[in-house]
Amino acid sequence: MANYYVERLAQLIITTLAVITLSFALLRLMPGGPMDYLRAQLASEMGSGRSSDEIDAIVESYVSVNPNDPIYIAYFDYVTSILQGDFGQSIWYNRPVSEIIAEALPWTVFIMLSALILTFTIGIALGAAMAYFEGSRFDTSATIVSVILTSIPYYIFALVLLFAFAYQIQIFPTGDLYARGETPGLDLSFLRSALHHATLPILSLVLTGFGGWALSMRGNAVRILGEDYLRVAELRGIPDYRISLKYVGQNAVLPMYTGLMISIGFMFGGAVILEEIFKYPGLGYYILRAVEARDYPLLMGGFIVITLAVLIAILIADLTYGKIDPRAGGGENRETY
Amino acid sequence: MQEEVRTVKHTEENPTEEEQISSSVFNRSSADYETESRKDQFVRSVDTRILAPLRIIVHDWRGLIGGAILLLYILMGTIGVLLVEAPEIGQGPRFAGLFTDGHLLGTDNQGRDLLSLTVHATPAMLEMIISGAVFTTIVATIVGTVSGYKSGIIDRISMVVTDIMLTIPGLPLVIVIAAILDPRTPWVVGIVLTINAWAGLARTIRAQVLTVREESYVEASRVMGFSTSGILRRDIIPQLMPYIGVNFMQAARNVIFASVGLYYLGVLPFTHYNWGIILNQAYGGGALWNVSYLHWMVVPIVTISLISLSLILLTQSADRVFNPRVRAKHSRTVSDDSDAAEHN
Numbered sequence: 001m002a003n004y005y006v007e008r009l010a011q012l013i014i015t016t017l018a019v020i021t022l023s024f025a026l027l028r029l030m031p032g033g034p035m036d037y038l039r040a041q042l043a044s045e046m047g048s049g050r051s052s053d054e055i056d057a058i059v060e061s062y063v064s065v066n067p068n069d070p071i072y073i074a075y076f077d078y079v080t081s082i083l084q085g086d087f088g089q090s091i092w093y094n095r096p097v098s099e100i101i102a103e104a105l106p107w108t109v110f111i112m113l114s115a116l117i118l119t120f121t122i123g124i125a126l127g128a129a130m131a132y133f134e135g136s137r138f139d140t141s142a143t144i145v146s147v148i149l150t151s152i153p154y155y156i157f158a159l160v161l162l163f164a165f166a167y168q169i170q171i172f173p174t175g176d177l178y179a180r181g182e183t184p185g186l187d188l189s190f191l192r193s194a195l196h197h198a199t200l201p202i203l204s205l206v207l208t209g210f211g212g213w214a215l216s217m218r219g220n221a222v223r224i225l226g227e228d229y230l231r232v233a234e235l236r237g238i239p240d241y242r243i244s245l246k247y248v249g250q251n252a253v254l255p256m257y258t259g260l261m262i263s264i265g266f267m268f269g270g271a272v273i274l275e276e277i278f279k280y281p282g283l284g285y286y287i288l289r290a291v292e293a294r295d296y297p298l299l300m301g302g303f304i305v306i307t308l309a310v311l312i313a314i315l316i317a318d319l320t321y322g323k324i325d326p327r328a329g330g331g332e333n334r335e336t337y
Numbered sequence: 338m339q340e341e342v343r344t345v346k347h348t349e350e351n352p353t354e355e356e357q358i359s360s361s362v363f364n365r366s367s368a369d370y371e372t373e374s375r376k377d378q379f380v381r382s383v384d385t386r387i388l389a390p391l392r393i394i395v396h397d398w399r400g401l402i403g404g405a406i407l408l409l410y411i412l413m414g415t416i417g418v419l420l421v422e423a424p425e426i427g428q429g430p431r432f433a434g435l436f437t438d439g440h441l442l443g444t445d446n447q448g449r450d451l452l453s454l455t456v457h458a459t460p461a462m463l464e465m466i467i468s469g470a471v472f473t474t475i476v477a478t479i480v481g482t483v484s485g486y487k488s489g490i491i492d493r494i495s496m497v498v499t500d501i502m503l504t505i506p507g508l509p510l511v512i513v514i515a516a517i518l519d520p521r522t523p524w525v526v527g528i529v530l531t532i533n534a535w536a537g538l539a540r541t542i543r544a545q546v547l548t549v550r551e552e553s554y555v556e557a558s559r560v561m562g563f564s565t566s567g568i569l570r571r572d573i574i575p576q577l578m579p580y581i582g583v584n585f586m587q588a589a590r591n592v593i594f595a596s597v598g599l600y601y602l603g604v605l606p607f608t609h610y611n612w613g614i615i616l617n618q619a620y621g622g623g624a625l626w627n628v629s630y631l632h633w634m635v636v637p638i639v640t641i642s643l644i645s646l647s648l649i650l651l652t653q654s655a656d657r658v659f660n661p662r663v664r665a666k667h668s669r670t671v672s673d674d675s676d677a678a679e680h681n
Contacts (some may be wrong), residue, residue, distance in 0.1 A: 151646035269506030
């Protein structure tokens, strides 16, 4: 079991390093890419009076990569400064990137985690109910609704919700994190305002997401309901609630593990579109501003941090998964060919 | 065990579709290969792997509707482009509503016909879908089968790489790469959009290979000294073909979602028409608060949702046909015959 946790942790570290390396490679190695662009921009801003060394020094202060260093030194510097939380200076906002991210990240995490938990719980519960009443009218109509909702991209749903509830009926705000005049704090009116502003973004993810979970949960549960060991469990006189939770529920949820991993990344990634539509200044919103302004330090910083958020979410999912899946602890001893 | 008996029972003489599928997909024995000529083999594989599944899909209402809608989009992207004139600024009045004379779907703020815009965005979309979905499926199949079959160090390394790709959130990665590479041709855009989409599929294919690799005919091939690539191609991948096919459609859907999303955000260069661009301009042009512009936003929304729905329906009907899990419940309590009838 301990082995399993060590392995998961190693995976987290390797992935973090890989993402930082990727971001370094994109920054540094692309011909005509970010570095050249930044240098050209700075050179034209400052006139011809500056030497190329001075410009390089300024470039380094922005992206933590000095164009003149040999590549391994530049790489080492970059990794160490990122790991210390130094993402450089945003060109567009003219503030340290880490400051912007620290402000924006909690909002994105708040929206995405609420959406993820709601989607998963509703999907599992509905899927289980559909399997239980398999073939009934409820099952058929829930299947149809699930298929239709799943086929709509979440951002389309976001636009529709925004149109209906924010612009036409006007019961939800059209943007922002909380109402003007509220000060962030742990008082009730602030929390209500924040929740009010987050409702539509969360809703558009949940409504388009739960159908897929419900359908696969239904499929898995229906398959398990035909297994012999259920009949044996019944004959042994195990109480019904225990059979449905332990025997059916647990075994039906386990195969959805890879799907859960993918959907964590998918949802956090969706923040870029969702926060743009709802004008919700979380991390995704800033990533998009950075793309538009060609603000590479902010873009790369946002990308690394959003990946880290996903990694941590997955690690938590992994550790809980290790608790419910008896196979997770055992090593894989398969013959190699 | 039931199924093996069935394969032996009727190998020749008009096996029904259901039996063809179960014998070819799930219980193909290695002897099948050696006795057939190349031509027979080809005809047979076309029939069992392409025609029979198609026939079954058409028999399912979901498959029929999904297939019909998809065909409509393919026609739109090939013949439609020739029939509908290209969009042009000022080809009609500004903000004409739905069903206006000469403009079935109305026009946008520059007087461009929305039907023209929608139709002329289709070819590029189809190109993106094909390149993206093909790229995803091929990479996933290669990584998944090799790593599942070989095990050991190769498996370890490729799963570490796969897990890294799996956990990097796709959309931000694509945005970062698109911002730096600035891809312009639809074929390239399709691949950029699916740059890490193969990872999830590779993992599930690997899991399936793990069960197939212990089958006796795979072992037989191994004992006879066939090369790894030969065993993968002839014994393992054919078994997984249905699963891969289902996921091909899933991949296609992801390409559509991502491409519309990124064109909507304006992250990809506007080098050709795209439904996402219409959506972007409608959002910017005030279609959300001005109800008389509503059609401007509804047209791309319906276009995107419909093709996505068609792919979901196709996936579902294909899944139902191929997925042994779906029939597992019934096959234990009912006899063989009604099991077969369920699919017709």
